[in-house]
Amino acid sequence: MEAALITSRGVVQLNRCAQCVIKGGTFTECVVVPGMYNGSCGNCKFNVEGGYCTFASKSMEIP
Numbered sequence: 001m002e003a004a005l006i007t008s009r010g011v012v013q014l015n016r017c018a019q020c021v022i023k024g025g026t027f028t029e030c031v032v033v034p035g036m037y038n039g040s041c042g043n044c045k046f047n048v049e050g051g052y053c054t055f056a057s058k059s060m061e062i063p
């Protein structure tokens with residue numbers, strides 16, 4: 001169960017990603033599991049398959 005994995009291993013982000021701020025999602029917190037989903041948070045993983053998460057690897061290239 002991926003949701004359980006995220007809640008058990010994820011790290012709550014103090015600064016939420018854009019999608020969590022705007023829409024929220026499955027989880028009340030913005031939770032990122034290190035090394036999974038290209039760095040996208042759990043909500044983005046379930047909402048849009050991580051494609052628009054500001055924590056996703058492609059966005060992390062921005063300093």
Ligand SMILES: [Zn+2]
Binds near residue numbers: 017029041043
């Ligand atoms: Zn998020």
Ligand SMILES: [Zn+2]
Binds near residue numbers: 019042043044054
């Ligand atoms: Zn996100």
